[in-house]
Amino acid sequence: MSDVWIYVEGGGGKDSKDHLRQAFGQFLSGPRVAAREQRIRWRIVLCGSREQTYRMFQHRLQTQPDPGPVFLLVDADRPVSGTPREHLSGGETRWDLSFAGDRQCHLMVQVMESWFLADQAALVAFYGREFAAAQLSNRANVEEIPKQQVYESLDRATRNTRKGKYDKADHAPQILKNLDPERVRARAPHCNRLFEDLLKAIA
Structure with missing residues (x-):
């Protein structure tokens, strides 16, 4: 199987992105370890701004002949009704996500700090x-x-x-890497959805 790619909103300079990438890697350690056991490489890309995250996600899906499992993870920034793909295609965001599947689009609701x-x-x-x-x-x-x-x-x-x-x-x-994923999944349905879809992608 191809590498798993997760394009994540966040980070400023190189050090900031490195620290956040490591923290997300730790928080998502369950799917990451499962991928490693199947010799699937795990690539978390901290992209900076929300728009830059979208553009990098779009670029991989539209330019790679075999992009593999590719996921988008950004802040919702407001209450969510409907699927993440619908949420990001409407409202103030209005992204064209016609090239992406519904289960490739994920949200931190309403923000990562939630x-x-x-x-x-x-x-x-x-x-x-x-x-x-x-x-x-x-x-x-x-x-x-x-x-x-x-x-x-x-x-x-x-x-x-x-x-x-x-x-x-x-x-x-520092906080993110020490969160208990099970506690967060129990109180944040979209976070639980992310874990489920990552695990399905490497099953």
Whole structure:
């Protein structure tokens, strides 16, 4: 089988992208290890902006004669109704995804940090006892928490910690790599969908 390619939104400079790529690799270690056992190479590409992620995903699917399993993973940025492909083809995004299958398009709903709220134990472990977990929503489905509320609650919960307020560049990779995937999958349906489709692709 061809390599598995996952084009992910995020990262700025080379170091930032490297740190996030390693963190996503750790978070997705279940499918990654399953792929390795079948001698399938696993390629996570941190692409920077949302638009750049789309363009790189599009380029691989449209220019490679045998692109293999290829996936797109970007922030939803708003509530999701319908499939991820429908979500990204409509609203403000309006991407042409006619070249991609429905199960190749995936979303972090509503943003990557929503996954953090699904595993509060990982946040406490990272920030320490000063972390104010009571500031976070306990909603069973973290994807229902508005994007702005996710960021604001993280700011409030972390402002008195020794590491300081949540900093996406410095803190996100360290938190992501220590999340419990099963906890996140249980509270983020689109994250669960991602894992299922990755495992199907290498089955």
